[in-house]
Amino acid sequence: MAEEKREEKRSRKTGGDRVAAICTALRRAIIERALSPGDRLPEDSLGERFGVSRTIARSALGQLAAEGLVDLRRNRIAVVAVPSFEDARDIFDIRVDLERQVVRHLAGKLTEAQVKQLTAIVEAEHQARHGAEGISIRLATEFHVRLAEMTGKPVLIRYVTEICYRAGLSLAVFSRPHSSECAVNEHLELIEAIRTGPADKACALMDEHLEAVASRALLQSSGARSRDLMDILAPYTE
Amino acid sequence: MAEEKREEKRSRKTGGDRVAAICTALRRAIIERALSPGDRLPEDSLGERFGVSRTIARSALGQLAAEGLVDLRRNRIAVVAVPSFEDARDIFDIRVDLERQVVRHLAGKLTEAQVKQLTAIVEAEHQARHGAEGISIRLATEFHVRLAEMTGKPVLIRYVTEICYRAGLSLAVFSRPHSSECAVNEHLELIEAIRTGPADKACALMDEHLEAVASRALLQSSGARSRDLMDILAPYTE
């Protein structure tokens, strides 16, 4: 069994950045909730799963740890990060600022092609609305990431992308199943506001949207799933 | 010569995160301008210099690349990143937002000990005012990083720290020798405003301060040192 060499198809010569490939796969698995906060990510298994050595898997984990998606402690197995409630709040605060910048740069400047691209994503969100929840969340994230990419500003893109993924992970911890995304309409309104509107108006709408997402998830359920011993035992300690 | 085993003193047993040690050293070298944008960082030399294998050096470079301080391209030697002018501008824009958050959280809440700590840094800045320029820049950066640390918010601390280092690197590219930091007084005023003042006022002062630093460096010298072939040859192409 161990000797099976599956996936030997690809050229295997100059494998175009396999670390990045693993990162991409894991990011997606995390945002779609195929992986949950706290899940273990042993280097061996990871490497075997992707057909690479531990070296590569380890490097990918390091990268994801730098992005705040993975928790890496010395001599310990890596785990999907488990953001605290405070972390989640801070992540959303920063996200608001960053995305406001995105909107400011884009307001009134979207090309027709860009509008079409964004609308397509929202359309996909609409389709996925009753399917697996993970897909909805991924598409919602993709909407914001794509928006950032349209600024063409590498630095801004990098930070927005990272913070969006972290926000998605935070939601996995603190939002309960069905409170997540009724936000499809809000995305449509956003497109319209950015396309036509003055920057201030569009920014305000983005603020509102993000604050709504955060509230739906964070405020009302602060610790809904927080399997913290203290909370669980609270009713019993009298 | 090659066989010399210097630095064999330390226990060598369970070296407490040597990757982080290298990162710290390089970050500091970069911010102090001992390393300049574009300088080469071969894994071998780096490893030898720090008494570790290429594995560790490589990992450190990966980390710094994730922070935007190092440029890493496949099969190519790593170099200290060379931010473009647009990057620099975007970095400062993001910095303003992040540091505004810091100030907002801290306004009116600094303890006496914290004020003392900050004042000590500014004092050191004052001392270093006529010494090596690199030291001044490091201390100025340290002031902002320490401020962020006082919020106790890990996420915010991480992003502010990273963006401050990137800003420092940007200044290395775009600010000319003596335009950098006359900002010692501004730091003192900031401490005072944050200690006493209402959040809005302190935020405004921080905005002003950062905008001033950016202007002194970025606007007036847009490309002063941009050793871009196109610029250098422009006068000759008629």
Next chain:
DNA sequence: GTGGATAAAAGTGCATACAGTTTTTGCATG
């Protein structure tokens, strides 16, 4: 059974070896 020592298993930390890829150097040629 329950607690607890202890040995096996599973994993990480790191150096090293080797294959493949630039980059440099040295040399012959026009």
Next chain:
DNA sequence: CATGCAAAAACTGTATGCACTTTTATCCAC
């Protein structure tokens, strides 16, 4: 004397091996 071009040197990409740590499983006393 510039210009290719080919061989050597310098580096990176990745797998693997071994030491050390943590976790899990085992077994024995009580």
